[in-house]
Amino acid sequence: MSEAERDDAGLPRDELLAPMLRRVIGVVTIVSLVALVLFGLWGAPTDEVQGDAQRVMYLHVPSAWLAYLAFFVTAAASALFLWRRTRAEVWDRLAGASAELGVMFTGLALVLGSIWGRPVWGVWWAWDARLVSTALLFFLFLGYCALRRIPAADPVGGAKRNAIAALIAFVDVPIVHFSVEWWRTLHQQATVFNPQLNPQIHGVMGLTLWLGTIAFTLLYVYLLDRRYRLAVLEDGRADRELERAIAERISTSRGVVA
Amino acid sequence: MTGERTEVSIWREAALVAGKDLRIEARARVALGQILPFGLIVILLFAFALDPDRGVLTRVAPGLFWIAVLLATLLAVGRAFAIETHHGARDGLRMTGLDGGAIFLGKATAIAVQLAALEVVLGVGVIVLYGVDVNGIGVVVLTAVAATVGLAATGTLYGVLAAGLRLRETLLPLLLLPVIAPVMLGATRAFEDGLGGVPGDAWPWLGILTVFAVIYTTIGVMAFGALWEEAA
Numbered sequence: 001m002s003e004a005e006r007d008d009a010g011l012p013r014d015e016l017l018a019p020m021l022r023r024v025i026g027v028v029t030i031v032s033l034v035a036l037v038l039f040g041l042w043g044a045p046t047d048e049v050q051g052d053a054q055r056v057m058y059l060h061v062p063s064a065w066l067a068y069l070a071f072f073v074t075a076a077a078s079a080l081f082l083w084r085r086t087r088a089e090v091w092d093r094l095a096g097a098s099a100e101l102g103v104m105f106t107g108l109a110l111v112l113g114s115i116w117g118r119p120v121w122g123v124w125w126a127w128d129a130r131l132v133s134t135a136l137l138f139f140l141f142l143g144y145c146a147l148r149r150i151p152a153a154d155p156v157g158g159a160k161r162n163a164i165a166a167l168i169a170f171v172d173v174p175i176v177h178f179s180v181e182w183w184r185t186l187h188q189q190a191t192v193f194n195p196q197l198n199p200q201i202h203g204v205m206g207l208t209l210w211l212g213t214i215a216f217t218l219l220y221v222y223l224l225d226r227r228y229r230l231a232v233l234e235d236g237r238a239d240r241e242l243e244r245a246i247a248e249r250i251s252t253s254r255g256v257v258a
Numbered sequence: 259m260t261g262e263r264t265e266v267s268i269w270r271e272a273a274l275v276a277g278k279d280l281r282i283e284a285r286a287r288v289a290l291g292q293i294l295p296f297g298l299i300v301i302l303l304f305a306f307a308l309d310p311d312r313g314v315l316t317r318v319a320p321g322l323f324w325i326a327v328l329l330a331t332l333l334a335v336g337r338a339f340a341i342e343t344h345h346g347a348r349d350g351l352r353m354t355g356l357d358g359g360a361i362f363l364g365k366a367t368a369i370a371v372q373l374a375a376l377e378v379v380l381g382v383g384v385i386v387l388y389g390v391d392v393n394g395i396g397v398v399v400l401t402a403v404a405a406t407v408g409l410a411a412t413g414t415l416y417g418v419l420a421a422g423l424r425l426r427e428t429l430l431p432l433l434l435l436p437v438i439a440p441v442m443l444g445a446t447r448a449f450e451d452g453l454g455g456v457p458g459d460a461w462p463w464l465g466i467l468t469v470f471a472v473i474y475t476t477i478g479v480m481a482f483g484a485l486w487e488e489a490a
Contacts, residue, residue: 139436146432150423157488164481165419165433171473172437179440179466183447 010240016094016228017221025222032215039208047205056116058208062216063109064134070102070220071141075170078163092159095166096148097227099141101220106138133173133180140169140176155235268360275356275364280371282341289372293333297376300326301383310388319388320449323380324442327409330376331438332431334369335413339421348422348489358483362414366478370410377402394457401452401460404467405445411474412438418482422489441470 005013017025040058047054074095081091113131114124125131147165152158283289304322308314315322342348351361381402384390392398416434420426444463451460 136436136439139432143429143433143436146429147419147423150425150429152488154488160484161419161488164485168415168419168474168477168481169437171477172440175440175466175470175473179443182462182466183443 010244012232012236014090014232016090016225022222022225025218025225029215029218029222032211032218036208036212036215039204039211044205044208045202050120053116053119056112058212060109060112060116061209062212063105063112065213066216066220067102067106067109067134067137069217070098070105071137071170071173073098073224074102074141074144074166078166078170081159081163082167089159092162093228093231094224095163096145097224097231099144099148099166100227101223103138103141103145105216105220106134106141110134110138127184129177129181129184132184133176136176136180137173140172144169268357268363271356271360272363272367275351275361276367276371277364279338279341279365279368283368283372286341288337289334289376293330293337293372294376294379296333297326297330297380298383300329301380301387305387315388316390316454319384319390320453321442321446322388323384323449324405324445326380327373327377327405328435328438328442331369331373331409331413332434334372334376335417335434336427336430338365338369338414339417342421352486358486359479361486362418362478362482363475365417366407366410366414366475369413370406373406373410374402377406390453392453393455394452394460397452397457397460397464398449400464401445401448401467404464404471405441408441408467408471408474409438411471411478412441415474415478415481415485418485418489441467444470 007013015022036058040055044055044058046052077091077095077098080086081088081095110131113134117126118124144162144165148162152161301322304326305315308318342351381398385392413434416430416437420430420433423429444467448460448463448467451457451463
């Protein structure tokens with residue numbers, strides 16, 4: 001790596017977002033999350049049927065949305081890596097970072113859904129189509145993350161292998177969806193993305209849900225940037241540490257001679 | 259990979275690889291001596307878990323059958339790539355210049371043949387031990403064929419993906435089982451219709467099994483070459 005690509009501390013400069021942009025996104029994320037807490041707990045009216053339990057929705061739905069977004073980003077980045085003309089390390093790291101966040105948000109969606117389902121459906125878990133496919137999605141990409149954790153002898157070959165694994169897993173998503181959908185169907189129909197676009201939920205409730213979606217998406221972008229940076233620093237860490245150790249050794253031995 | 263390679267030669271090459279794997283199997287008898295008895299003991303253990311006197315076994319027999327096949331698939335896939343690790347076999351196979359897609363088809367065929375043989379024995383075991391009736395033998399056979407092709411294709415794909423990796427024995431089940439969950443689901447429902455239910459109801463499931471098999475066989479033919487090169 002040339003000197004120009006390193007900062008003063010000798011670390012690679014490779015960043016996903018410009019530092020200024022990252023700071024702005026970070027601040028907006030915190031503000032929107034605080035607003036979500038206020039609207040979710042106090043601003044939005046209590047649901048007539050489900051009571052306060054319905055408020056879990058403001059976290060559950062954004063988590064589920066992010067799960068899909070994150071896995072889509074993983075698949076798209078993997079495809080871009082596999083395509084020779086766009087092959088670059090950035091896509092491999094982005095795919096890995098996004099998959100980890102996707103697994104986290106999928107897990108969050110499952111747990112929150114369970115907490116919501118207990119008072120509303122009377123059970124922690126139901127063998128409903130969307131629940132089962134989400135659980136399978138969780139394990140599909142958990143496996144992908146486990147695969148990524150195993151270091152490859154050849155970095156480019158390993159990245160190619162990971163990209164293919166992500167796409168194989170992604171192809172399975174619609175198959176899982178349809179097979180499970182045929183198997184059972186019980187979940188309430190999607191409310192916001194209803195094609196008829198009837199305002200079926202109270203205005204403030206809808207606003208809060210959108211707020212949650214935006215806040216979580218910003219959080220995802222911010223965490224994606226941080227995870228990407230971590231991956232950059234992980235790569236070549238051993239080399240840098242060796243370099244530093246040698247430099248230290250040289251400087252101490254010079255001191256002895258002097 | 260050369261442009262003038264015809265479809266016929268890919269199938270010929272695949273047959274060579276499949277023949278090689280099956281010949282090794284015929285001599286080493288790991289599938290026959292270890293994987294098959296493993297499947298049978300699983301079938302037996304299910305009877306311990308689910309009281310055989312209450313008719314539960316007969317009702318859930320299709321699912322138990324496919325779980326046993328799924329577990330055996332993991333072993334068969336692990337074995338299919340373990341035979342390439344000794345005596346520089348992988349490098350030898352690479353140096354033959356065979357097309358990646360052909361190697362994929364060959365190895366998948368060998369796995370499919372072994373799984374099919376296993377399914378016949380396990381099927382007889384389930385019919386005898388669990389007291390299952392067969393209403394539509396055609397549906398059962400078609401289901402088994404479509405599901406086996408799907409299992410062999412995904413198994414081979416993930417087998418080569420994990421081949422040469424540290425921790426591959428523990429990684430393979432985590433990678434493979436979520437992907438083949440739809441096969442488990444579809445094959446079980448189709449078997450339920452074909453065994454105790456109305457065989458005609460099985461067609462949608464047969465459809466999804468066929469789509470699964472076609473998709474993953476196609477991906478395997480396309481991606482195997484690259485993965486095979488990377489496998490350390």
